[in-house]
Structures are given as structure tokens and as C-alpha cells.
Amino acid sequence: MKILVINCGSSSLKYQLLDMADETLLAKGLCERIGIDGHLTHKPQNGKPVFNEDVAMPTHTEAIAAVLDKLTSAEYGVVSSMKEIGAVGHRVVHGGEKFAASVRIDASVMDAIAECIPLAPLHNPANITGIEACRAVMGDVPQVAVFDTAFHQSMPGKAFTYAIPYEYYTDLKVRRYGFHGTSHRYVARRAAEMLGKPLDALKLISCHMGNGSSICAIDGGKSVDTSMGFTPIAGLPMGTRCGDIDVSILEYLAANTGKDVKELTNILNKKSGVLGVSGVSSDFRDLDAAAAQGNERARLALEMFQYAVAKTVGGYVAAMNGVDGIIFTAGVGENSADTRAAICRYLGYLGVEISDERNAKRGEDTFISTDGSRVPVMVIPTNEELVIARDTRDIVEGK
Numbered sequence: 001m002k003i004l005v006i007n008c009g010s011s012s013l014k015y016q017l018l019d020m021a022d023e024t025l026l027a028k029g030l031c032e033r034i035g036i037d038g039h040l041t042h043k044p045q046n047g048k049p050v051f052n053e054d055v056a057m058p059t060h061t062e063a064i065a066a067v068l069d070k071l072t073s074a075e076y077g078v079v080s081s082m083k084e085i086g087a088v089g090h091r092v093v094h095g096g097e098k099f100a101a102s103v104r105i106d107a108s109v110m111d112a113i114a115e116c117i118p119l120a121p122l123h124n125p126a127n128i129t130g131i132e133a134c135r136a137v138m139g140d141v142p143q144v145a146v147f148d149t150a151f152h153q154s155m156p157g158k159a160f161t162y163a164i165p166y167e168y169y170t171d172l173k174v175r176r177y178g179f180h181g182t183s184h185r186y187v188a189r190r191a192a193e194m195l196g197k198p199l200d201a202l203k204l205i206s207c208h209m210g211n212g213s214s215i216c217a218i219d220g221g222k223s224v225d226t227s228m229g230f231t232p233i234a235g236l237p238m239g240t241r242c243g244d245i246d247v248s249i250l251e252y253l254a255a256n257t258g259k260d261v262k263e264l265t266n267i268l269n270k271k272s273g274v275l276g277v278s279g280v281s282s283d284f285r286d287l288d289a290a291a292a293q294g295n296e297r298a299r300l301a302l303e304m305f306q307y308a309v310a311k312t313v314g315g316y317v318a319a320m321n322g323v324d325g326i327i328f329t330a331g332v333g334e335n336s337a338d339t340r341a342a343i344c345r346y347l348g349y350l351g352v353e354i355s356d357e358r359n360a361k362r363g364e365d366t367f368i369s370t371d372g373s374r375v376p377v378m379v380i381p382t383n384e385e386l387v388i389a390r391d392t393r394d395i396v397e398g399k
Ligand code: ADP
Pocket: 209, 210, 211, 212, 213, 239, 282, 283, 284, 285, 288, 330, 331, 332, 335, 336
């Protein structure tokens, strides 16, 4: 079965077409500036040329139509007709407490995704738009929703409850949800394969470190705690998000800057994190370069990030009463050997020992710990699209 994976944002749409016979990527691409003017970058993986041009996209429906046109065209295509596409898998950001697993989309699922809009006001409407656009262009091809939050629904109450009046949870659903679930789930399964042990017998800590970063404690294959919270702003300092801060700062800043909560929240999401501290960039490559040239605030931002990761890992070792493997993934986790090494230096008390030679490798699933390290440490490039495609296939085939 060939499966189209869609990750729809408010003005963008990323896609991949996978052949699930051997899990190969047939094509991938990106629609940008939807609703503004429109631009399509389409990359077939079969040797045909890349298409990289403006295409009018007044709505997501024209974007999906343009994607299907390219996927099936003689010049840029990878399939002969749309009929070859057996199903569509959508990344949906928030499933609230309604979804603990992926699900085939029908009218009641659409209603439930819409009910989660207050929890993800920017993301869920875009995801709904993407699903509706696919239905408009592809008719009744089965569609599946894969939620960023679903994997974390296994967290116990002690991990997901905030210490605020309980009715804010019962009435308004304020609790820790966690995100990046698809990524944490993927790397945990791969780690079990690499360790040659069943996933349900392992205690793992997954460090997803990209523009957005989160850490997950995975006990027996189930998420038992994670660092993002009610929203993705919580936990570690990130590219532009502040991570955990004292909530009273908000009132203090409102009183002293004249900015309202909305404006300040925007600053905490978009102008904080390593960008805010360094004043240089949200990109860890720029920070590494600036720190190497002696920029003290860039160095501080990097140190704060590494320290926060190490403290969170330590907390999760305590939460699970042990750890059998630590995983690094996503942009920074997969590429920055220095960041990984710096984090692992904090973990000497666990018996973690890194091999510089192994840590220098890139782009493949690999152990970076020495053979003598008491806890194995792995780098596993994440593949959320593959998880979405696998879930979609399994659900459509009734597995
Ligand atoms: P997103 O959270 O947007 O999916 P990614 O997982 O793609 O982000 O990670 C993007 C981040 O990865 C960039 O901001 C950049 O800081 C970081 N990154 C990529 N390559 C390197 C590298 N070689 N060294 C350090 N950081 C890197």
C-alpha cells in the first residue's frame, strides 16, 4: 500500500509518499504561503527532477490538488494515478484525553479533534483544514489521524496533574499532555531493537532535541513522564521557547513592561529560549559558532540547555528507578556531538561513558557509548512520517 503522510500547518503543508511494501520514500515536499500566494517544492526520489515553483494556493484544497498533480505527473511523478494511494495519514497535534492511539477519521473523530481546538488553537484548526482538503480532492480514500499527544496518555496522574485547584483539570482540562509523542515512540522501538531486548522490559529516556525539545521517560514502552506540559512551552529552554519558569514572572513583567499576558506569552514562545538568552540565534549551529568565538551569552545559552537536559534525565532515572538506555534524536540530538558530549558529562554518576569516535558519527542509528558504559547511549534519527504511515497502514488493514 502507498500512503500519503500529511503534516498541515496554518499556511504550510509538508508531505511524504511512502511505499509500505518496503517502507521506501517515493517523494516528499512542501507547500508554503498557502492563503497568501503559494509555493511548491516537490522532490521525487526516483531520479525525476525537483519541482520548485510558485503555484497559486488560495486554500489548502489547491495545495493538496497541486501535490497530487505533481505526484502523478509524467515529468515529476512517482505514481501513475491517485488510485494508487491507498490511504492518507495526518499528523494531528492535539488529541486531548480523547485519543490514546491513532484512529481512522470519521465524522465523530472530526468532532473530537475540533473539541480539542481550545487546547491547540493554532495547530488543530490547520490539521482539520488539511483533512477536509484531502477529502475534497481525494474523495473517500481512508484517512487516519496520528496525534502528537497520544503516546503520553499513559502517564499516571502524579505525572500529569498540576498542583492547582483540581477543578481546573476536571472542568477546563488543564493538565500535562506532552508532545513529540510520535518521535519518542519511534526511537523507543528502535532502541529496543538495537539493544536486542523487548521494549516492555526496558526503561528508556528519549531526548528529542530540535527547535522544540522534550524528554520522555518510557517504562516498558509506555510514556510515564515528559517535559512538555499543557502546551509545548514547558520543560527545557528551546530555540525560542522559555521552558519552565516561575509563573509569577508573567505578572511581574506585565506590571513593569506595560505588555499584556498575550503579548508576553508570545515573547515567551517566540523570543525566549536560547535565542532570548544569547541574543544571537535560535539555531544551535549559530550558537556553537558564536560560543567558539568567545560570545559569553551564546555559551551561557548552550550551558543552560545542556544543564536542563541533564537535570531532566536525572529526574527521569529517579521516576523509573533506573534506566537501561538513553536516546538522542532530532536536529540537535542527531547532529551536535558537542551538545551530546556535554550532556553526558553530567551523567558520569550513572556510569555513562561516551566514545569520542562513535559520537562523531552522523546520520545513522548508532551507539555513542563505550562498550564499558553502564548505560548504553544511542543516537537514533527520528522518523515521525514512518510512524504515521505504519499506523495508517495498520488501521486501514484492520491490524
Ligand atoms: P524542529 O523542532 O523544527 O523539527 P529539527 O529537529 O529539525 O527542528 O531541529 C532543528 C535544529 O537542529 C536547528 O535549529 C539547529 O539548531 C539544529 N541543528 C541542525 N544541525 C545541527 C548541527 N550540525 N549542530 C548543531 N545543531 C544543529
